[in-house]
Structure formats: C-alpha cells, structure tokens
Amino acid sequence: xxxxxxxxxxxxxxxxxxxxxxxxxxxxxxxxxxxxxxxxxxxxxxxxxxxxxxxxxxxxxxxxxxxxxxxxxxxxxxxxxxxxxxxxxxxxxxxxxxxxxxxxxxxxxxxxxxx
Amino acid sequence: xxxxxxxxxxxxxxxxxxxxxxxxxxxxxxxxxxxxxxxxxxxxxxxxxxxxxxxxxxxxxxxxxxxxxxxxxxxxxxxxxxxxxxxxxxxxxxxxxxxxxxxxxxxxxxxxxxx
Numbered sequence: 001x002x003x004x005x006x007x008x009x010x011x012x013x014x015x016x017x018x019x020x021x022x023x024x025x026x027x028x029x030x031x032x033x034x035x036x037x038x039x040x041x042x043x044x045x046x047x048x049x050x051x052x053x054x055x056x057x058x059x060x061x062x063x064x065x066x067x068x069x070x071x072x073x074x075x076x077x078x079x080x081x082x083x084x085x086x087x088x089x090x091x092x093x094x095x096x097x098x099x100x101x102x103x104x105x106x107x108x109x110x111x112x113x114x115x
Numbered sequence: 116x117x118x119x120x121x122x123x124x125x126x127x128x129x130x131x132x133x134x135x136x137x138x139x140x141x142x143x144x145x146x147x148x149x150x151x152x153x154x155x156x157x158x159x160x161x162x163x164x165x166x167x168x169x170x171x172x173x174x175x176x177x178x179x180x181x182x183x184x185x186x187x188x189x190x191x192x193x194x195x196x197x198x199x200x201x202x203x204x205x206x207x208x209x210x211x212x213x214x215x216x217x218x219x220x221x222x223x224x225x226x227x228x229x230x
Contacts, residue, residue: 032215043119043206043221051216090158094215100170101213102148105158 002027002093004074006106014114019063019078021109023091026072032094033074034103035065039087047089050074061085086113119222121207127228133195136225139188140209148219149182149192150206158206164190197229 007022025031032051036044048059055067065076074091088110092103120139128134140147149161162172167184175182179198184190194201204226208219 034218036218036221041223043223044208044219045221046218049218094213100146100163100165101215102160102163102171103214103219104160105150107157 001104002029002031002095003104004033004091004093004106006089006091006109008109009107010110010112012112012114013081015083016080019076019081019085019111021076021089021091021111023065023074023076023106024072025074025091025093027093029096031067031074032101033065033067034092034094035059035063035074035076036090036092036105037061037087038090038108044090047076081111081113083113083115086111119207119209119220121205121222121225123225124223125226125228127230128197130198130229131196132229133193134197134201134227134229136192136205136207136227138190138192138207138222140190140207141220142188144209144211144220145187146210146212146214147184147190148208148210148214149190150208152204152206152224153202161192161205194227197227199229202227202229 004025034049035047038044050067058064088108091106094101122137148163161174162182164184182192204224206224208221210219
C-alpha cells in the first residue's frame with residue numbers, strides 16, 4: 001500500500017531561517033505526491049503537488065519540494081520562514097487503483113516560527 | 116465558487132445521540148471524500164463517492180457510521196449512536212477526477228465532541 005512517513009512531529013525555526021520538513025514515501029507504483037498546510041481551525045489547503053515531469057515543484061507562499069526517487073523522499077522547503085508559516089503540514093501520496101487513488105496522509109508536522 | 120461547505124462547524128452531543136454532518140462539494144467535482152482527524156490516528160479516510168455512488172467504505176469504523184450522497188451537491192455522514200471515542204474533526208473533500216492529478220479541496224471541517 002502507498003504510505004508516507006513524516007519525520008519530526010514538531011519543527012521549530014527562527015523567522016528568516018530555512019524551513020525543511022521531511023517526507024518519505026512508500027509506493028509500489030509511480031507516486032503522486034502532495035503537501036498540504038492546515039492553519040488552526042481550518043481545513044487543509046494544497047501547497048504543491050508532484051505528478052510527473054520536473055522533480056522540483058514550486059508551490060504557493062514560496063514553498064517548494066523535490067521528488068527524489070532514489071531516496072524515496074519529497075521534502076518541503078522554504079528559504080526564509082515567516083511568522084505566518086506557522087501551521088500543520090501534511091505530506092500525502094496517492095493510492096493505487098484499488099483504492100481509487102485516494103490520498104494517504106502522513107501524521108503531520110507542526111511548524112513553529114519564533115521571532 | 117464558495118469551496119467545500121461543511122455544517123455544522125462545531126457539534127457537541129451526548130453519548131447515544133444521533134449526529135449528522137453535512138457537506139456540499141464544489142460544483143462539478145465528481146469525487147467526494149470523508150476523512151476523520153484525531154491526534155492519535157491523524158487523517159483517516161472513511162469513505163468516498165464517485166458520481167454519488169459509494170465506492171469504498173472500508174474505512175468506516177463501525178456500523179454506527181453511515182454516509183449518503185443523494186445528489187451531486189450534498190452528502191451526509193451519520194453516527195448513530197454516538198460514543199465519546201467518535202470525538203474528532205471530520206473533513207469533507209471533493210475533487211475533479213480521483214484527486215490524483217489536481218489534489219483535493221477540503222472543507223473547514225466539523226469538530227465533533229461527544230460527552
């Protein structure tokens with residue numbers, strides 16, 4: 001089954017510092033990968049996605065992620081953290097045809113940005 | 116488009132009572148998903164529909180849970196009878212196609228508390 005593992009349930013960075021949120025996937029088929037962000041008391045919002053093609057994917061709010069097949073990773077980065085980036089971040093992988101390609105989510109990483 | 120609309124935003128009920136959660140997907144989206152979010156288990160897929168037809172309900176925890184989609188613009192998730200362990204945030208999401216290509220659009224969720 002397709003799954004993702006997010007390393008680190010909590011990450012703390014200083015404002016202006018690099019943000020790195022880790023995600024590793026397991027998939028028996030070419031993966032379709034996603035990053036979502038959840039602000040308090042809100043639903044999940046799509047940040048970016050990888051389907052095929054270019055392995056470096058740019059998303060909203062200055063975030064980007066790189067698909068590395070050899071490392072089975074899809075880490076999320078942002079060069080300079082902003083206070084407004086504080087939120088919960090979820091990595092997800094599309095399932096296979098048996099599951100209707102439904103997304104399987106990681107447990108999430110809570111990002112704290114300190115002044 | 117107003118996005119995916121869920122109601123109510125918050126629900127507090129007593130154990131044993133029936134609870135009904137509602138969802139209006141984005142017009143034109145042909146897939147609808149119900150997820151449950153808890154601290155312990157993260158985001159779990161409960162059930163999904165394609166063109167109003169339930170396709171996979173293997174994530175529904177017990178017979179106390181049921182979901183319907185009588186038309187393309189409305190879905191319900193019912194819990195009868197409710198139990199304290201059902202307390203969670205329930206999300207509805209919709210997508211054009213399986214979501215594999217474009218991802219899902221999530222509603223703001225319903226926070227259910229069963230006392």
